[in-house]
Amino acid sequence: MTQCYVAPIIEIDRERCTTPFACKKCLQICPTAVFGVRETRQVRLEETDKFAPGSFRLRVAYRDKCSGCNRCVDVCPESALTVRMPEEVLE
Amino acid sequence: MCRMCDSLGGTAEQPWYKNPKNFSNRMYKLREPGKGPQMAAGGNAEPDAGDQRASPFAQAVEAKANGDADTFNKIISDMNARASLRPGCQVVPLHEVLDVLDLGMPVAAMQCICRKETRACEECSLKEYTGLGLGTGMLKWERWPERYRGKVEFLSSKQAKEFVEYWDKKGFMHMLMQEGGDFIGGMCNCDYPDCLPIRQRIDYGLTAQLLKSEYVCFVDWEKCNGCGDCLGRCDFNALKYEATMEKAHIDQFQCFGCGLCETACPRNAIEYRDRKKISGLARVW
Ligand code: SF4
Ligand code: SF4
Ligand code: SF4
Ligand code: SF4
Numbered sequence: 381m382t383q384c385y386v387a388p389i390i391e392i393d394r395e396r397c398t399t400p401f402a403c404k405k406c407l408q409i410c411p412t413a414v415f416g417v418r419e420t421r422q423v424r425l426e427e428t429d430k431f432a433p434g435s436f437r438l439r440v441a442y443r444d445k446c447s448g449c450n451r452c453v454d455v456c457p458e459s460a461l462t463v464r465m466p467e468e469v470l471e
Numbered sequence: 472m473c474r475m476c477d478s479l480g481g482t483a484e485q486p487w488y489k490n491p492k493n494f495s496n497r498m499y500k501l502r503e504p505g506k507g508p509q510m511a512a513g514g515n516a517e518p519d520a521g522d523q524r525a526s527p528f529a530q531a532v533e534a535k536a537n538g539d540a541d542t543f544n545k546i547i548s549d550m551n552a553r554a555s556l557r558p559g560c561q562v563v564p565l566h567e568v569l570d571v572l573d574l575g576m577p578v579a580a581m582q583c584i585c586r587k588e589t590r591a592c593e594e595c596s597l598k599e600y601t602g603l604g605l606g607t608g609m610l611k612w613e614r615w616p617e618r619y620r621g622k623v624e625f626l627s628s629k630q631a632k633e634f635v636e637y638w639d640k641k642g643f644m645h646m647l648m649q650e651g652g653d654f655i656g657g658m659c660n661c662d663y664p665d666c667l668p669i670r671q672r673i674d675y676g677l678t679a680q681l682l683k684s685e686y687v688c689f690v691d692w693e694k695c696n697g698c699g700d701c702l703g704r705c706d707f708n709a710l711k712y713e714a715t716m717e718k719a720h721i722d723q724f725q726c727f728g729c730g731l732c733e734t735a736c737p738r739n740a741i742e743y744r745d746r747k748k749i750s751g752l753a754r755v756w
Pocket of ligand 2: 411412414415446453
């Protein structure tokens with residue numbers, strides 16, 4: 381049996397985070413590598429332009445590993461991230 | 472014998488990855504009439520966890536993050552039961568990688584897609600590439616430039632060996648990748664936490680994603696002087712300094728037999744033992 385702890389909720393504002401593969405700040409600063417990034421579409425004979433808005437998409441891939449340290453929130457130049465513990469846990 | 476050898480023509484003397492048949496892949500079979508080209512795996516962004524279309528793995532991670540151990544354990548054990556019919560990747564120590572590279576020609580250096588996904592690393596030239604694509608399938612890499620971002624570089628047998636030795640020194644362990652279960656598609660140089668198979672096994676208990684190597688490593692305490700050069704090389708939480716004995720310590724059940732500690736030891740104090748010949752470890756894959 382694996383021990384499971386409730387982890388913080390991480391929200392990504394994708395209106396603000398549009399080119400995550402070019403920016404990559406949160407992806408590289410997170411101590412436990414919680415985030416993941418992929419191209420939204422893989423097109424035959426074409427390499428995806430990482431500067432084209434929406435061509436890559438950031439996602440929370442391993443939320444169970446988030447400690448709530450907030451380093452990603454602090455590093456994000458677009459203020460696109462929020463990290464918060466669900467209130468019922470804090471009470 | 473592990474499941475890989477059962478299904479892929481390995482024997483007690485020769486593991487599956489030394490059987491040349493597994494490198495002569497079937498990627499060039501003719502397409503069935505009327506069938507169009509297939510989308511490459513991972514072509515579309517994965518839906519967020521919580522989305523109904525999320526993969527079982529993403530749902531397991533979400534359950535874990537919600538503190539729901541029952542759901543988490545159920546999904547993982549279902550995934551393990553399904554995957555047990557189908558081989559995944561296997562750890563292979565440096566000396567055996569060097570043996571099998573010739574079987575996998577043509578060999579091309581390429582970006583690692585796990586590092587691309589987890590740390591947004593961009594490997595765009597031979598100096599940066601960390602992966603090797605093996606076999607004739609590599610000859611059609613140009614169809615999918617996104618999959619092979621920054622192109623690929625075909626290597627001679629000698630260059631390929633130097634390539635793997637270089638990354639071994641840097642601290643990446645090696646694994647052979649089964650693609651689709653019937654041929655060896657790649658040789659990766661990996662570490663935790665960016666490598667998806669290592670992570671899925673270590674953090675989530677998906678055993679079939681990554682099998683241990685045919686070996687397990689032991690420290691010869693006559694030769695080890697406790698210098699600590701090997702420490703920090705292990706991706707599997709198997710290696711530590713045992714202060715009581717003033718020697719390096721390997722947990723036999725945690726050890727994946729990757730040999731990274733062995734290649735770092737200046738005193739040859741670490742030895743490989745055949746996992747299949749040690750009664751308590753022969754079934755620990
Ligand atoms: S740091 Fe902010 S803008 Fe940059 S990839 Fe992360 S969320 Fe997007
Ligand atoms: S809060 Fe810390 S642990 Fe959580 S995602 Fe951000 S950087 Fe990673
Ligand atoms: S103890 Fe050595 S051989 Fe075993 S997994 Fe760790 S680094 Fe690899
Ligand atoms: S590098 Fe070799 S001699 Fe040094 S602690 Fe490790 S096993 Fe012992």
